Amino acid sequence: HHFDLVIRNAHCATGADTFMADIGVRDGIISALGQGLASGAQEIDAKGAWVTPGGVDGHCHLAEPIKGDVEMADDFLSGPRSAACGGTTTIIPFAVQQRGQSLREAVEQYHQRAGQQSCVDYAFHMILTDANQQVLNEELPALIEQGYTSFKIYMTYEDMMLSDREIINTLAVAREHGALVMVHAENFDCIAWLTERLLAAGHTAPKYHAQSRPMLVEREATHRAISFAELVDVPILIVHVSGKEAIEQIQWAQNKGLKIYAETCPQYLFLSTDDLGGEDDYEATKCICSPPPRDPQNQAYVWDGLQADTFSIFSSDHAPFSYADPKGKQAFGDKPSFDKVANGIPGLETRLPLLFSHGVMSGKISIEQFVQITSTNVAKMYGLYPRKGSLSIGADADFIIWDTETQRTIRNANLHHAVDYTPYEGITVNAWPAMTFSRGTLLWNQGEFVAPQGHGQFLKCGMPQPAKPKVHSQPFKRQEAQHG
Ligand code: URP
Ligand code: ZN
Ligand code: ZN
Ligand code: ZN
Numbered sequence: 001h002h003f004d005l006v007i008r009n010a011h012c013a014t015g016a017d018t019f020m021a022d023i024g025v026r027d028g029i030i031s032a033l034g035q036g037l038a039s040g041a042q043e044i045d046a047k048g049a050w051v052t053p054g055g056v057d058g059h060c061h062l063a064e065p066i067k068g069d070v071e072m073a074d075d076f077l078s079g080p081r082s083a084a085c086g087g088t089t090t091i092i093p094f095a096v097q098q099r100g101q102s103l104r105e106a107v108e109q110y111h112q113r114a115g116q117q118s119c120v121d122y123a124f125h126m127i128l129t130d131a132n133q134q135v136l137n138e139e140l141p142a143l144i145e146q147g148y149t150s151f152k153i154y155m156t157y158e159d160m161m162l163s164d165r166e167i168i169n170t171l172a173v174a175r176e177h178g179a180l181v182m183v184h185a186e187n188f189d190c191i192a193w194l195t196e197r198l199l200a201a202g203h204t205a206p207k208y209h210a211q212s213r214p215m216l217v218e219r220e221a222t223h224r225a226i227s228f229a230e231l232v233d234v235p236i237l238i239v240h241v242s243g244k245e246a247i248e249q250i251q252w253a254q255n256k257g258l259k260i261y262a263e264t265c266p267q268y269l270f271l272s273t274d275d276l277g278g279e280d281d282y283e284a285t286k287c288i289c290s291p292p293p294r295d296p297q298n299q300a301y302v303w304d305g306l307q308a309d310t311f312s313i314f315s316s317d318h319a320p321f322s323y324a325d326p327k328g329k330q331a332f333g334d335k336p337s338f339d340k341v342a343n344g345i346p347g348l349e350t351r352l353p354l355l356f357s358h359g360v361m362s363g364k365i366s367i368e369q370f371v372q373i374t375s376t377n378v379a380k381m382y383g384l385y386p387r388k389g390s391l392s393i394g395a396d397a398d399f400i401i402w403d404t405e406t407q408r409t410i411r412n413a414n415l416h417h418a419v420d421y422t423p424y425e426g427i428t429v430n431a432w433p434a435m436t437f438s439r440g441t442l443l444w445n446q447g448e449f450v451a452p453q454g455h456g457q458f459l460k461c462g463m464p465q466p467a468k469p470k471v472h473s474q475p476f477k478r479q480e481a482q483h484g
Helices: 078-085 103-114 133-145 164-177 188-200 207-212 215-232 244-255 282-287 296-307 351-361 367-381
Strands: 003-013 018-026 029-034 040-045 050-053 055-060 088-096 125-127 150-154 180-184 236-238 260-264 399-403 432-438 441-445
Touching: 003 029, 003 367, 003 399, 050 367, 055 078, 055 351, 055 367, 078 088, 078 432, 078 441, 088 103, 088 432, 103 125, 103 133, 133 164, 150 164, 164 180, 164 215, 188 207, 188 215, 215 236, 215 244, 244 260, 244 296, 260 296, 296 367, 351 367, 351 432
Parallel strands: 003 040, 003 050, 055 088, 088 125, 125 150, 150 180, 180 236, 236 260
Antiparallel strands: 003 018, 018 029, 050 399, 399 432, 432 441
């Protein structure tokens, strides 16, 4: 046979265009696109179904140590499995530095945690919580050099946040060494002040989580982060943007010509403050994440931002804590005060089907936009393109054959993470991957998880596209006209 695998009659969609083609795969790589390709050892007729590049999830949390007696439900086995079943073939979880810990040690710890378990390819972002001189001047530059080219910083959470000066110092290192900084933008002191007042008034239910972190605290921190990026002259990515006032800040900056990139997540399209429940609804801890889900007008604003390309990427921010679990959402009892509840919701598996169904199939965004924000742009953002995020010749044969014929209702019982709930329970979707391939190997086949054990490989990231230096002014020179 000429190919290891041929997908016939694929309705291909990339970030740029759509076309009908057969896809020929050899040694895990797309080696031909064309009509009437020669035979493959394995042949699959896509019968005109959509085929898109495998999803790249640029923001998910797995097996992170949490303070106190709290644990994440997903590790490097269950998280990647869940990703694959929802069409995601590359994930970028975080290696978290504890304060006082060396960054290098943190990264090595995560490699150990990952072991050989992952069924999808993975890279690491770092989370920088201790921006001391040793870390900034030595460890960080060395790690960037070695393929860890992006890292997240926090403007809130007492045990993780950096001061303004530390943020500025950190941005300067990113600028000098060509890394991309992801910013969690919420104002810590505003949240602390509001939380104190709510608790003093006896307001502890999940709904007060949203009142303790209103849009204002996100808007302020977003503006501040933008200002620091402008000061230092470095691109940044504002992660998990939740609504109008933060979007306005980002659009203002983008219109000024600043390289401010933005990410949003399914929870800001599909969940709202109503999901944080009423006065005594503690099951609503299931939807506690930060920033919190907002109201329907803000959801509409996020959709508009996707349509207008304000957002470059759409990530799950998968942060898995089981509900009925003394190490999960109920680590502080079954009626925990909102400020004690572990922040985050699961979403690795549902990210692509939700957006394909409610974005593409409902006509809100084009299929090219879908591919851009869920795959191509993510790969570019983190230096994995064109190996990932593309259906071009020479790219890894990571793709999804979509089933858009079957209507499904999202049920946690059908998902593959280790979390005991999904916040999207009961939502219907008209799209789900029929097959997910990673480097030509089937991971998910018509409802069955079939990935070979430990198929996933660690990926070193190249320079993030936003950090690529501008080509400096060698102005284009024409041959001077010769005058007599
Ligand atoms: O609530 C959230 N989003 N938890 C995950 C950690 C983070 O800040 O992204
Ligand atoms: Zn053969
Ligand atoms: Zn965050
Ligand atoms: Zn996150």
